[in-house]
Amino acid sequence: MNACNIKKEEFVFYCYEELSPERREEIKNHLVACRQCREEVQRLEKTILLVKQQKLKKIPSDILNNYTRQIKGRLAADEEKSFIPALKEKLFAWLENLRLGFYPQLMPAIAVLCVVVFVFAFMQYSRTNNFNLLNRELALLDSLGEEAEDIYSGGDEAGLAEEIESSDRLMLAQLDTEVEAEEVFDDAYILQELEEEDLNEEEVSDYLEIIDDIQEIGSAVS
Amino acid sequence: MMIDNESEIIERIKNGDQNAFCELVEKYKEKALNIAFSFCRNYEDAKDISQEAFIKAFKTIRNFRSESRFYTWFYRILINLCKDYLRRRMKNKAISANIRINNEAQEEESIFEVIASGLPGPKEQLLNKELGEELTKALNSLPEQQKRVFTLKNIHGLKINEIAEIIKCAEGTIKAHLFKATLNLQERLAAYACQEV
Numbered sequence: 001m002n003a004c005n006i007k008k009e010e011f012v013f014y015c016y017e018e019l020s021p022e023r024r025e026e027i028k029n030h031l032v033a034c035r036q037c038r039e040e041v042q043r044l045e046k047t048i049l050l051v052k053q054q055k056l057k058k059i060p061s062d063i064l065n066n067y068t069r070q071i072k073g074r075l076a077a078d079e080e081k082s083f084i085p086a087l088k089e090k091l092f093a094w095l096e097n098l099r100l101g102f103y104p105q106l107m108p109a110i111a112v113l114c115v116v117v118f119v120f121a122f123m124q125y126s127r128t129n130n131f132n133l134l135n136r137e138l139a140l141l142d143s144l145g146e147e148a149e150d151i152y153s154g155g156d157e158a159g160l161a162e163e164i165e166s167s168d169r170l171m172l173a174q175l176d177t178e179v180e181a182e183e184v185f186d187d188a189y190i191l192q193e194l195e196e197e198d199l200n201e202e203e204v205s206d207y208l209e210i211i212d213d214i215q216e217i218g219s220a221v222s
Numbered sequence: 223m224m225i226d227n228e229s230e231i232i233e234r235i236k237n238g239d240q241n242a243f244c245e246l247v248e249k250y251k252e253k254a255l256n257i258a259f260s261f262c263r264n265y266e267d268a269k270d271i272s273q274e275a276f277i278k279a280f281k282t283i284r285n286f287r288s289e290s291r292f293y294t295w296f297y298r299i300l301i302n303l304c305k306d307y308l309r310r311r312m313k314n315k316a317i318s319a320n321i322r323i324n325n326e327a328q329e330e331e332s333i334f335e336v337i338a339s340g341l342p343g344p345k346e347q348l349l350n351k352e353l354g355e356e357l358t359k360a361l362n363s364l365p366e367q368q369k370r371v372f373t374l375k376n377i378h379g380l381k382i383n384e385i386a387e388i389i390k391c392a393e394g395t396i397k398a399h400l401f402k403a404t405l406n407l408q409e410r411l412a413a414y415a416c417q418e419v
Binding site: 048 | 240244247248251252255256259260265266268269273276277280284353354357375376377381382397400401404405407408411414
């Protein structure tokens with residue numbers, strides 16, 4: 001920055017006409033009054049002018065003459081090379097048209113709809129899958145049931161019946177024994193109680209007769 | 223053939239009209255060649271690079287948004303290809319000494335025409351020839367980004383905001399490069415500035 005408080009960059013952009021109109025006018029007015037700044041700007045302008053006066057070399061005519069034709073040739077060659085990129089371009093163009101055809105507000109709704117359809121399809125698939133699984137299990141059970149029935153039906157029915165009967169008799173005998181045992185225990189329990197009551201033999205005998213009567217009534221009812 | 227409305231041309235190109243594309247090529251081919259030449263310093267490579275840029279522009283024209291100008295979008299493609307070219311050349315330089323020598327010779331070749339018209343005598347003409355060569359050397363001595371910005375501004379006549387759009391840089395950065403490049407060149411060309419050709 002010089003004594004006039006103008007940055008050197010501003011002089012450079014002043015020369016390039018890249019300052020705002022207001023700032024350019026301010027510097028222009030300053031340059032009228034300030035010789036030092038004016039000389040600095042003139043040096044910069046001379047350098048820039050030296051460059052701008054230079055002309056670029058002329059392009060050889062053989063380069064320019066066939067230029068566009070060569071580009072057309074290269075484009076044609078590229079098109080012939082592969083079918084797939086062209087197909088890709090058409091697909092992209094179609095997708096672009098599709099995108100442009102939709103209003104922007106519709107896009108979220110379409111996205112939500114896609115999600116809903118997907119979830120629904122997934123649930124249907126799961127349900128169908130479970131239903132099929134269930135059917136398979138039932139079918140398996142049925143087949144097992146049929147097999148069991150076959151096993152039983154294919155067996156010795158008479159022998160099986162006899163065996164069931166004998167097992168019933170065993171069970172009944174076992175039951176009788178249990179009942180008798182229970183009665184003996186009951187009598188012993190009662191006698192113990194009666195002894196504790198300090199009763200005489202006649203009273204004990206009376207009590208036992210009563211208990212017997214009760215038991216007979218009970219067995220008649222059952 | 224006059225190009226009345228560039229946006230119409232571009233719409234036709236987007237629909238695959240190659241003739242419309244050729245109209246655009248005819249309009250911009252010299253500028254494209256000059257820009258490419260200022261990077262690579264030989265016309266054959268400049269032709270290849272600029273043609274590749276046009277073909278790439280044609281194939282990706284759908285990416286072009288009408289908010290920006292076509293030539294800033296196209297120049298971005300072109301300059302990116304020029305940068306790739308320079309990178310490949312630097313790699314080759316490291317591999318072969320012969321190529322390095324040739325490339326040095328190419329780098330010294332002036333991009334400016336020797337101006338003969340309007341000058342009074344041979345001394346002035348020689349001075350102008352020397353100036354062109356000295357200017358080329360001075361440009362080559364600049365860091366790459368400063369050279370690029372200075373060339374686009376002073377030789378190709380672009381504005382700072384256009385250069386920022388092409389190089390994909392902030393305008394402040396472009397201004398900084400331009401300022402430094404201008405001061406560097408002012409220092410190197412001080413003797414010529416005094417003589418005033």
